[in-house]
Each structure stands twice: as structure tokens, then as C-alpha cells.
Amino acid sequence: DIQMTQSPSSLSASVGDRVTITCRASQRISNYLNWYQQKPGQAPRLLIYTVSSLQSGVPSRFSGSGSGTEFTLTISSLQPEDFATYYCQQSYNTRTFGQGTKVEIK
Amino acid sequence: EVQLVQSGAEVKKPGESLKISCKGSGYSFTSYWIGWVRQMPGKGLEWMGIIYPGDSDTRYSPSFQGQVTISADKSISTAYLQWSSLKASDTAMYYCARSRGSYWYFDYWGQGTLVTVSS
Numbered sequence: 001d002i003q004m005t006q007s008p009s010s011l012s013a014s015v016g017d018r019v020t021i022t023c024r025a026s027q028r029i030s031n032y033l034n035w036y037q038q039k040p041g042q043a044p045r046l047l048i049y050t051v052s053s054l055q056s057g058v059p060s061r062f063s064g065s066g067s068g069t070e071f072t073l074t075i076s077s078l079q080p081e082d083f084a085t086y087y088c089q090q091s092y093n094t095r096t097f098g099q100g101t102k103v104e105i106k
Numbered sequence: 107e108v109q110l111v112q113s114g115a116e117v118k119k120p121g122e123s124l125k126i127s128c129k130g131s132g133y134s135f136t137s138y139w140i141g142w143v144r145q146m147p148g149k150g151l152e153w154m155g156i157i158y159p160g161d162s163d164t165r166y167s168p169s170f171q172g173q174v175t176i177s178a179d180k181s182i183s184t185a186y187l188q189w190s191s192l193k194a195s196d197t198a199m200y201y202c203a204r205s206r207g208s209y210w211y212f213d214y215w216g217q218g219t220l221v222t223v224s225s
Contacts, residue, residue, distance in 0.1 A: 001168065034211040036151075043201055043215040044143075044151065050209050087151055091210030094167055095141075095153040 002026050002090050006098035012106040019075040021101045023088035028068050032092035035064055035073045038100075039084045047086075048073065078103070108132040110140075110202050110216035117222045118192050125188035126219045128202030135183035136160035139205040141212060142176060142187045146198045156205065157185060192223045 003026040013019050023033065035048040046055045048064035051071060061076040075082055083105055088098040113127040128140060141156035155166040159178040166176070178185040185202060200219050203212035 032209060034209075036212075038151075043218055044203075044212075045215070046211060046213050049211040049213075055213065089151075089153070089211070095156075095210055096167075097151040097153060100150045 001094050002029060002092060002096055004088055004090055004096055004098040006086075006088055006101050008101060009099065010102040010104060012104050013078050014106045015078055015080055017078045017106075019078050019082075019103060021073045021086055021088075021103075023066075023071045023073070023098050025069045025071075025090055025092075029090045029092035031067075032090055033064075033066065033071045034089045034091060035062075036087045036089065036097075037082075037084045038087065044087065075103075108204070108214045110204060110214055112200075112202055112216040112219045115220040115222070117224070119225055120192055120194055120223055122192050122223075123188070123190050124192055124221065125186050126200060126221065128185045128187075128216050130183045130185070130204065133204075136180050139207045139210075140178065140185040141203050141205055142174075142185075143201045143203060143212075144170075144198045145201065145218075154187070154200075156210075158207070159183075159185065192221075194223050194225075196221060197223045 005024045007022050031051045036044040038044040052064045085100045085102045109131045111129045139156045142154040144152040154170045155176045157164045157176045159180045175188045202216040204214040
């Protein structure tokens with residue numbers, strides 16, 4: 001199985017901060033990399049698919065980049081509604097998720 | 107409007123069987139894959155498996171192969187996840203989600219079904 005490792009596991013940030021979350025795959029996964037946001041008590045929500053494509057309705061402050069085995073999710077200016085847990089997912093095979101990154105209020 | 111509506115919370119005893127459902131609406135149910143994702147209490151997301159209701163092609167994660175069965179009834183636009191003998195470790199929230207299949211991301215999600223297995 002392809003292992004997905006996110007870093008950090010958690011972070012504290014303030015409204016307006018630029019936040020970057022990294023996801024590393026245990027082998028090359030081409031552009032089969034997606035990002036989801038999950039708030040407590042809610043289902044996950046697709047933010048970014050195929051590395052950098054923004055899902056309809058997702059604010060443009062979210063962006064994705066990367067290639068090969070290393071990928072990043074960036075929130076350009078953190079908003080109050082962005083405090084949540086973020087998961088990367090590889091969909092190259094078996095479709096595994098990273099362990100999650102919890103973004104908390106500083 | 108695309109919607110995936112899941113069946114309600116379940117409380118079961120170890121050894122019992124269970125089948126939970128996920129009904130799709132607002133799109134062509136037979137043209138998209140439906141996947142299932144487990145989230146154990148306080149933990150992350152785990153991809154379990156996926157089915158194409160158009161022809162019932164089903165794929166399982168190795169971790170869940172043989173532990174659960176995924177099926178679909180396209181006549182009523184509903185996918186299912188079932189267990190033949192539940193264990194306490196099956197206690198979790200289970201989500202269904204839709205995928206186009208080409209890049210296998212999930213663009214719409216159900217609200218989740220909480221399964222509690224306790225003696």
C-alpha cells in the first residue's frame with residue numbers, strides 16, 4: 001500500500017496567517033492527490049483534486065501544489081471558518097488518506 | 107442538487123449482522139462510483155471500498171476485503187455496506203461518497219452513519 005504522511009499533525013495559527021500543510025507519499029503518485037477539510041461533527045468536504053484543481057465553491061485562498069511524492073495545501077489567509085482537520089488522499093491505487101492535520105486557533 | 111442520504115444510527119451487539127444504506131439523488135446514479143469511508147472515534151479517514159452501480163464492479167481495500175460487503179441496487183439508487191458478524195472494533199462513523207472514477211476523488215459525501223457495537 002502507498003503510505004501518506006502529513007506534517008505537521010497539528011498547528012496553531014491566527015486569523016490572517018498563511019498556513020501550509022505537507023503530504024508525502026511513499027512512492028510516486030503522479031497527480032492523483034486530493035485534499036479534504038473536515039469540521040467536527042461534519043462529513044469531509046473536497047477542497048482540491050488532482051493536486052491543484054479547486055473544487056467548485058471552495059474559496060480561492062485554498063491552493064494545492066506539488067509533484068511526484070511531495071505535495072502541499074496552502075491557505076493564503078486563514079479565516080475563522082478554516083479551523084478544521086485537513087486530510088490528503090492519494091487516489092493512485094487503494095486510495096489511502098493521510099493521518100490528518102488539525103488546524104487550531106492560536 | 108446532488109445528495110447522498112445515509113440510513114440512521116445503529117446500535118448492535120457483537121456477532122450481529124448489519125446493512126447500512128446510502129441513497130443517491132440529483133444525478134445519474136449508475137454513472138458514478140459510490141465509495142465507503144470509515145472513521146473510528148477520534149481517528150482519521152480510512153478508504154474501505156467502492157462500487158460502480160452501473161455494472162456492480164466492486165473494489166475493496168486489502169484492509170477491508172472479506173470483512174465487509176459492498177453492494178448496490180440501481181433500481182432504487184441505493185448503495186449498501188454490510189457486515190455478517192459485527193465486532194466491537196467496527197464501532198465507527200461510516201460515510202458514503204461519490205466518485206467520477208477517473209481520478210477517484212470523492213466530490214459529494216453522505217452525512218454519515220454511526221455504528222455502535224457493544225455488548
